[in-house]
Amino acid sequence: MALSFFSFLFFFTCFSILQVPFFSTATLHKAALFRPKITTQLDFISKNDTPTTYFEVTKPIKLPKTKSCSYLVLKHDFASTYEKPPVQANYTPPSNCSSQKFSKIVLEWKAKSKGRQFDRIFGIWLGGVEILRSCTAEPRPNGIIWTVKKDITRYYSLLMTNQTLSVYIGNIVDSKYTGVYHVEFFFHFYPADKELILGNSGADLILPISRNLPLNDGLWFEIENSTDVQSKEFKIPQNAYRAVLEIYVSFHENDEFWYGNLPNDYITANNRTDIAGNGAFREVLVSLDGDVIGAIWPFTVIYTGGINPLLWRPISGIGSFDLPSYDIEITPLLGKILDGSSHNFSFSVTNALNVWYVDANLHLWLDKKSVKTEGKLLEYSSSPLSFSLASNFTGLDGSFATNAHRSISLTGWVKSSYGTVTTNSSQSLSYNNNIMMGNDANLQIVDQKVDFNDTVYAKTRSFPVQVLESFKKFRFHLYSDGVEIGDQSYASISNVTLIFNEKRLKRSKYGSSASSVHNLQKAQGYMFLKDQSIDSGLGSTQQTYKYDDDYSGCYFRNISSSNYTVLYDKVLNSCSKLST
Numbered sequence: 001m002a003l004s005f006f007s008f009l010f011f012f013t014c015f016s017i018l019q020v021p022f023f024s025t026a027t028l029h030k031a032a033l034f035r036p037k038i039t040t041q042l043d044f045i046s047k048n049d050t051p052t053t054y055f056e057v058t059k060p061i062k063l064p065k066t067k068s069c070s071y072l073v074l075k076h077d078f079a080s081t082y083e084k085p086p087v088q089a090n091y092t093p094p095s096n097c098s099s100q101k102f103s104k105i106v107l108e109w110k111a112k113s114k115g116r117q118f119d120r121i122f123g124i125w126l127g128g129v130e131i132l133r134s135c136t137a138e139p140r141p142n143g144i145i146w147t148v149k150k151d152i153t154r155y156y157s158l159l160m161t162n163q164t165l166s167v168y169i170g171n172i173v174d175s176k177y178t179g180v181y182h183v184e185f186f187f188h189f190y191p192a193d194k195e196l197i198l199g200n201s202g203a204d205l206i207l208p209i210s211r212n213l214p215l216n217d218g219l220w221f222e223i224e225n226s227t228d229v230q231s232k233e234f235k236i237p238q239n240a241y242r243a244v245l246e247i248y249v250s251f252h253e254n255d256e257f258w259y260g261n262l263p264n265d266y267i268t269a270n271n272r273t274d275i276a277g278n279g280a281f282r283e284v285l286v287s288l289d290g291d292v293i294g295a296i297w298p299f300t301v302i303y304t305g306g307i308n309p310l311l312w313r314p315i316s317g318i319g320s321f322d323l324p325s326y327d328i329e330i331t332p333l334l335g336k337i338l339d340g341s342s343h344n345f346s347f348s349v350t351n352a353l354n355v356w357y358v359d360a361n362l363h364l365w366l367d368k369k370s371v372k373t374e375g376k377l378l379e380y381s382s383s384p385l386s387f388s389l390a391s392n393f394t395g396l397d398g399s400f401a402t403n404a405h406r407s408i409s410l411t412g413w414v415k416s417s418y419g420t421v422t423t424n425s426s427q428s429l430s431y432n433n434n435i436m437m438g439n440d441a442n443l444q445i446v447d448q449k450v451d452f453n454d455t456v457y458a459k460t461r462s463f464p465v466q467v468l469e470s471f472k473k474f475r476f477h478l479y480s481d482g483v484e485i486g487d488q489s490y491a492s493i494s495n496v497t498l499i500f501n502e503k504r505l506k507r508s509k510y511g512s513s514a515s516s517v518h519n520l521q522k523a524q525g526y527m528f529l530k531d532q533s534i535d536s537g538l539g540s541t542q543q544t545y546k547y548d549d550d551y552s553g554c555y556f557r558n559i560s561s562s563n564y565t566v567l568y569d570k571v572l573n574s575c576s577k578l579s580t
């Protein structure tokens with residue numbers, strides 16, 4: 001009985017705490033209580049086979065035609081690194097490059113692993129500023145390799161100064177979990193073309209809103225429950241005229257699959273207090289000196305070992321190799337923090353269970369023509385969360401409908417050498433989640449929709465300076481069915497759909513531009529599990545990715561894989577041939 005429900009909760013991946021011991025004497029249901037993780041045995045793989053290459057489908061980074069100056073930033077083998085200080089290196093900006101002006105900077109992560117290992121969350125920080133949050137791929141006996149490329153040009157000012165680089169992966173190697181991550185990563189600096197001198201787009205200063213070293217794990221804050229508030233004091237230069245807070249977030253252990261967690265009254269009524277609850281709604285709240293100034297309703301990233309690890313091989317889940325970060329325009333609040341004293345950003349997660357990793361980067365633009373800007377917050381409105389839950393269950397079966405809405409709006413002016421600009425920044429978020437439990441909780445169906453709108457209007461007394469709008473639509477669907485087939489063995493099937501869509505609009509007196517991403521992934525699979533390892537199974541994935549913008553044009557990819565093999569992979573660099 002009650003299998004898929006537990007099987008779903010069974011797959012706790014991108015692990016961060018010490019592996020719990022395995023349960024030779026415990027029953028499978030008891031095993032669920034301890035939230036074990038799974039890896040793949042797949043003995044049919046010959047050790048002589050060549051390594052498998054894993055990848056996440058995303059758009060290629062548009063590069064200038066110049067030759068890059070490339071630097072190996074770190075080479076390290078991450079073996080038993082759990083609860084050890086982050087691996088560190090001294091970073092110095094490029095000094096021997098033909099040019100000192102760059103129009104693109106790219107981080108390239110290359111890793112290899114072989115054997116058996118869980119997926120592990122990791123972070124890279126430069127001077128405490130997070131520049132990549134990612135998850136490792138799960139190795140195979142024949143070995144795997146994977147590469148992550150990320151455009152890090154927005155961290156330009158940081159990359160032009162000496163910094164301490166920190167990398168944390170909490171890996172554990174023992175006789176069964178043998179996978180060591182052999183990592184090399186590079187920064188590629190592309191000198192600006194003559195006609196392509198870097199516009200003043202990157203911030204002049206980026207302050208870390210993360211934990212201070214020394215630490216024995218990541219520089220992220222760990223948020224363990226719904227009342228846990230983590231905060232950081234900071235002070236900004238008094239000549240800032242624009243500020244954007246960029247937030248990194250990932251969810252683990254009891255909340256790795258928060259969108260499938262059930263309400264506590266269901267858990268109590270069924271006497272299953274041992275499983276993860278608090279319902280299916282989560283949000284990261286950001287406060288400034290105690291007032292909520294922004295909310296993040298995160299995309300449902302599934303790590304490389306999530307639900308059924310075979311679904312994500314070789315095509316990894318959306319966002320799993322490069323987790324999205326989220327920007328909040330906080331320019332209207334500058335009036336509150338330009339006073340030269342310390343202030344606090346704090347983070348909490350509504351309904352959180354252990355554990356959420358959250359930190360932020362404060363991007364600041366400084367007025368080079370003055371030592372002091374002025375500002376005032378004119379209007380602040382942050383309505384309480386509107387929330388509803390309708391539960392209808394008998395025993396272990398039933399349905400749960402959760403709806404939520406939140407809006408936050410900030411208006412304030414800043415006076416700098418650019419004039420007095422009034423900025424209105426607002427967020428409007430809606431959430432809808434439906435869960436169905438059937439077949440005595442062998443079956444779980446989850447449908448979640450998040451709409452996440454951000455708008456920024458900046459104007460001088462008489463005319464608009466700039467309008468930035470972002471409309472995000474995140475969708476998640478899971479169909480999961482399971483059956484116990486013996487002692488500590490069971491079979492399950494699961495179908496997953498992930499959608500990450502975003503449309504951005506930008507208007508200013510110089511014109512307007514638009515860009516959009518439509519990223520859709522469907523995956524289906526089954527597996528037979530024994531003792532936390534997949535004995536056999538199959539995973540298939542289909543993905544379409546479309547990116548369109550007024551400057552770089554359109555990129556479209558339509559790809560599919562099954563049983564580790566790519567079935568088709570079509571790339572178009574122009575979308576004119578696409579039917580809508």
Ligand SMILES: *[C@@H]1O[C@H](CO)[C@@H](O)[C@H](O)[C@H]1NC(C)=O
Nearest residue numbers: 068069070071072095096097
């Ligand atoms: C620049 O110097 C670094 C060492 O500081 C070296 O690793 C790199 O290869 C050099 N790059 C070029 C383009 O000469």
Ligand SMILES: *[C@@H]1O[C@H](CO)[C@@H](O)[C@H](O)[C@H]1NC(C)=O
Nearest residue numbers: 090091092093095161162163
């Ligand atoms: C940056 O580091 C390099 C190499 O350690 C050193 O030579 C240089 O003086 C440093 N620059 C600053 C501004 O500290």
Ligand SMILES: *[C@@H]1O[C@H](CO)[C@@H](O)[C@H](O)[C@H]1NC(C)=O
Nearest residue numbers: 222223224225226227228229
């Ligand atoms: C929540 O987590 C914090 C930080 O670990 C802890 O101090 C606090 O006791 C926890 N609260 C509850 C209700 O568990």
Ligand SMILES: *[C@@H]1O[C@H](CO)[C@@H](O)[C@H](O)[C@H]1NC(C)=O
Nearest residue numbers: 267268269270271272273274
């Ligand atoms: C709930 O479960 C616990 C532990 O399995 C058991 O001891 C207890 O009797 C159960 N209570 C009810 C009301 O079933």
Ligand SMILES: *[C@@H]1O[C@H](CO)[C@@H](O)[C@H](O)[C@H]1NC(C)=O
Nearest residue numbers: 231232233289341342343344
């Ligand atoms: C920031 O928060 C900490 C912990 O809550 C508190 O001790 C400190 O006084 C706060 N600082 C400011 C400037 O509000």
Ligand SMILES: *[C@@H]1O[C@H](CO)[C@@H](O)[C@H](O)[C@H]1NC(C)=O
Nearest residue numbers: 390391392393394397398399
């Ligand atoms: C609750 O679920 C049962 C069984 O599916 C159904 O018959 C009933 O109409 C539902 N009640 C409500 C209020 O939706």
Ligand SMILES: *[C@@H]1O[C@H](CO)[C@@H](O)[C@H](O)[C@H]1NC(C)=O
Nearest residue numbers: 379409410411424425426455
């Ligand atoms: C700011 O924008 C929000 C959302 O568009 C709007 O409701 C609010 O009236 C605006 N406030 C001001 C002061 O313009």
Ligand SMILES: *[C@@H]1O[C@H](CO)[C@@H](O)[C@H](O)[C@H]1NC(C)=O
Nearest residue numbers: 427428429430451452453471
């Ligand atoms: C987001 O913006 C779109 C387009 O204007 C609108 O249809 C939708 O209702 C908005 N959603 C929220 C949550 O504000």
Ligand SMILES: *[C@@H]1O[C@H](CO)[C@@H](O)[C@H](O)[C@H]1NC(C)=O
Nearest residue numbers: 479493494495496523524525
């Ligand atoms: C799951 O996916 C398989 C393969 O595409 C399909 O045959 C099956 O109908 C799907 N099941 C559900 C419930 O969507």
Ligand SMILES: *[C@@H]1O[C@H](CO)[C@@H](O)[C@H](O)[C@H]1NC(C)=O
Nearest residue numbers: 543544558559560568570578
């Ligand atoms: C992707 O390719 C498959 C196989 O050729 C095709 O069936 C599907 O319609 C394509 N999808 C799109 C959006 O073009």
Ligand SMILES: *[C@@H]1O[C@H](CO)[C@@H](O)[C@H](O)[C@H]1NC(C)=O
Nearest residue numbers: 044045537538539562563564
């Ligand atoms: C997957 O491919 C392997 C060979 O690489 C083969 O042995 C196995 O039978 C295939 N599995 C399925 C379910 O087709």
